Amino acid sequence: MIEAIVSFMPASLQRCLRPVWRDAEPELEEIRVRAERPLELRLASGSRFVGECGRFVRQQEAYRPTAFDCAAILELLTNHSAYSYEEELRLGYITIPGGHRVGLAGRAVLESGKLRLLRDVSSFNFRLAREVKGAAKPYLSSLLDPQARTVHHTLIVSPPQHGKTTFARDLIRMLSAGEWPDGDSRLAAYDRGLKVGVVDERSELAACVKGIPRFDLGPRTDVLDGCPKAEGMMMLIRSMSPQVLVADELGRPEDAAAVREAIHAGIRVIATAHGDDADDVRRRPALRELLSEGAFRRIVALRREPGRMLQATVWDEQGKVILAPPVGRSTGGVTPSAALREVERR
Numbered sequence: 143m144i145e146a147i148v149s150f151m152p153a154s155l156q157r158c159l160r161p162v163w164r165d166a167e168p169e170l171e172e173i174r175v176r177a178e179r180p181l182e183l184r185l186a187s188g189s190r191f192v193g194e195c196g197r198f199v200r201q202q203e204a205y206r207p208t209a210f211d212c213a214a215i216l217e218l219l220t221n222h223s224a225y226s227y228e229e230e231l232r233l234g235y236i237t238i239p240g241g242h243r244v245g246l247a248g249r250a251v252l253e254s255g256k257l258r259l260l261r262d263v264s265s266f267n268f269r270l271a272r273e274v275k276g277a278a279k280p281y282l283s284s285l286l287d288p289q290a291r292t293v294h295h296t297l298i299v300s301p302p303q304h305g306k307t308t309f310a311r312d313l314i315r316m317l318s319a320g321e322w323p324d325g326d327s328r329l330a331a332y333d334r335g336l337k338v339g340v341v342d343e344r345s346e347l348a349a350c351v352k353g354i355p356r357f358d359l360g361p362r363t364d365v366l367d368g369c370p371k372a373e374g375m376m377m378l379i380r381s382m383s384p385q386v387l388v389a390d391e392l393g394r395p396e397d398a399a400a401v402r403e404a405i406h407a408g409i410r411v412i413a414t415a416h417g418d419d420a421d422d423v424r425r426r427p428a429l430r431e432l433l434s435e436g437a438f439r440r441i442v443a444l445r446r447e448p449g450r451m452l453q454a455t456v457w458d459e460q461g462k463v464i465l466a467p468p469v470g471r472s473t474g475g476v477t478p479s480a481a482l483r484e485v486e487r488r
Contacts, residue, residue: 318360
């Protein structure tokens with residue numbers, strides 16, 4: 143993992159980070175590089191600053207990346223051709239091998255009042271992607287539809303960095319491999335895995351390199367990498383005859399339309415969306431319409447707190463709790479009453 147990330151940094155930053163990497167890696171979530179501000183590592187247990195000496199230090203002793211450091215990072219991220227990465231610079235992130243996403247901030251360049259790209263990039267957020275096999279296993283039974291021999295239409299919700307992509311990635315792997323829960327007699331009909339199509343618009347779910355997934359998404363999974371979700375879902379339906387379609391981070395009206403088309407074609411849909419809770423997601427017009435139509439038969443709300451395993455609460459489309467974390471633990475930021483209020487509003 144370290145080489146996939148530090149290879150996009152100049153020698154000055156590599157000297158700071160390599161000595162602390164072994165201790166930091168198990169909890170490491172983000173590397174924050176900001177011009178003339180302290181070099182920061184975001185860990186599951188909190189924030190730490192790194193000095194030029196290659197040790198964790200107090201904020202005032204931390205190494206402060208220079209404008210030259212930031213320019214060098216951007217050159218490496220864009221393979222010395224910022225022009226060829228114009229779309230990524232407009233969107234504000236670049237995905238690097240391994241599925242790691244690098245967020246960008248700097249000076250916005252506008253064209254006809256709309257953002258065209260970023261220049262003078264002075265902040266980089268290296269977000270680490272991790273493959274956690276078994277992350278979704280405790281919740282798989284609640285998402286399956288044994289009578290139809292497939293999975294329910296499922297929406298996975300959480301704030302950023304609370305496990306949406308990790309959960310979806312593991313769910314894809316299990317469905318594709320036919321890795322069903324042990325001891326569940328309802329699943330006797332599942333004698334093999336399902337054909338899964340993944341539209342990986344941001345190259346995070348599969349971390350494809352030259353079209354080949356680097357994460358394990360199972361033996362029956364086909365990935366369309368770097369394609370907009372709405373177009374990609376229709377393309378996979380026509381070309382790969384999936385039984386399940388997966389898309390990350392729904393939000394645009396055209397995404398919702400593509401979900402409807404897939405459902406009407408008899409294909410099960412799994413999607414993720416940013417949100418603190420189910421009520422938060424319903425404030426987004428495209429998702430509000432899908433939820434009010436009952437398009438998703440399962441809503442999974444995730445929450446990961448420091449020092450605890452990922453926790454999820456699962457509801458059906460009527461607001462009934464299907465599965466909840468143990469009493470006293472996180473409920474994913476969503477309450478049964480919130481889900482039921484939406485049912486009452488319909």
